[in-house]
Amino acid sequence: MNESFACGYVALIGKPNTGKSTLMNALIGEKLSITAHRPQTTRHQILGIKTSERYQCIFVDTPGIHQDQKKAINRYMNRAATSMLDDVDLICVLLDVRDFNRDDEQILDMVKHQPRVVLVLNKIDRIQKNELLPLMQRLGELMPGVDLIPVSALKQDNLEQLMQHIEQQLPPGIPHYPDDQLTDKPMRFIVAEIIREKLFRMLTQELPYSITVNVEHYKTEADLVKISASIWVERKSQKGIVIGKGGKQLKKIGSEARRDIERLVDNKVFLQLWVKVREDWSDDERSLAAFGYSSE
Ligand SMILES: Nc1nc2c(ncn2[C@@H]2O[C@H](COP(=O)(O)OP(=O)(O)OP(=O)(O)O)[C@@H](O)[C@H]2O)c(=O)[nH]1
Numbered sequence: 001m002n003e004s005f006a007c008g009y010v011a012l013i014g015k016p017n018t019g020k021s022t023l024m025n026a027l028i029g030e031k032l033s034i035t036a037h038r039p040q041t042t043r044h045q046i047l048g049i050k051t052s053e054r055y056q057c058i059f060v061d062t063p064g065i066h067q068d069q070k071k072a073i074n075r076y077m078n079r080a081a082t083s084m085l086d087d088v089d090l091i092c093v094l095l096d097v098r099d100f101n102r103d104d105e106q107i108l109d110m111v112k113h114q115p116r117v118v119l120v121l122n123k124i125d126r127i128q129k130n131e132l133l134p135l136m137q138r139l140g141e142l143m144p145g146v147d148l149i150p151v152s153a154l155k156q157d158n159l160e161q162l163m164q165h166i167e168q169q170l171p172p173g174i175p176h177y178p179d180d181q182l183t184d185k186p187m188r189f190i191v192a193e194i195i196r197e198k199l200f201r202m203l204t205q206e207l208p209y210s211i212t213v214n215v216e217h218y219k220t221e222a223d224l225v226k227i228s229a230s231i232w233v234e235r236k237s238q239k240g241i242v243i244g245k246g247g248k249q250l251k252k253i254g255s256e257a258r259r260d261i262e263r264l265v266d267n268k269v270f271l272q273l274w275v276k277v278r279e280d281w282s283d284d285e286r287s288l289a290a291f292g293y294s295s296e
């Protein structure tokens, strides 16, 4: 390790659905954080660690910051999204170039006085170049002197430029994590998240927001990983919907999740899923703590 090595923390924050998790996965080159078309997919802080010969950059993916504070889980998510802002070396605020509004402005207000902020204008693949100018002008007025970097996380466009900018902001220091470690989360967590992603993508309307997943058993044998997980819903009626007619839906969720997990662990996986009910878990502090939503 040479003396000019840099190591630092970079927060990815923004409104729900702006592409924070997609960007982190693209920068790390591994799918660590789940993504979905709908908002409020990410629920916890998840570290993504990128180590090169010159630096270790520790990204913090966060839940989308939103105004809905009604339920305990929403309050938990907002805390997880903002609790580390004073401690990171750089804050990347993700904006969806097609959808800049009052909610983004509130987030910009929140970080205005932070010393190091960069605005990442994401999803440029969805607009024409000249459509970007008015937004860049507006952002220049709102955040004078702050760097703006247009990217497409999905198409991996302009990510090298973003990474160069980030590297310049990292303070000198020795690495905090071994150079082959990609995240702070254990495999059980990632597996539960993969299952939750399939539920998020397959179920309609509000149901995904009533679901959490818990991995109960995770055992690696010679040529097989045996996993058993519970899908927790809030009402009995929801249980039937998750399982589907003749168990068809649960089977599909299981086989899609299994395929992803097999790719991740590079081994055969035996995945058992159970659907269970815990009334109103998402608005109950004790249930939240039991399911791992405790203060970060
Ligand atoms: N067209 C396009 N879509 C993108 C881009 N980046 C992300 N998306 C899509 O936007 C949706 C949301 O992406 P996520 O990465 O889950 O967004 P997020 O900000 O992590 O969302 P929350 O965790 O809910 O706050 C997904 O459907 C992504 O595929 C992009 O550069 N271009």
Ligand SMILES: [Mg+2]
Binding pocket: 020, 021, 022, 033, 034, 035, 041, 042, 062, 063, 064
């Ligand atoms: Mg996310």
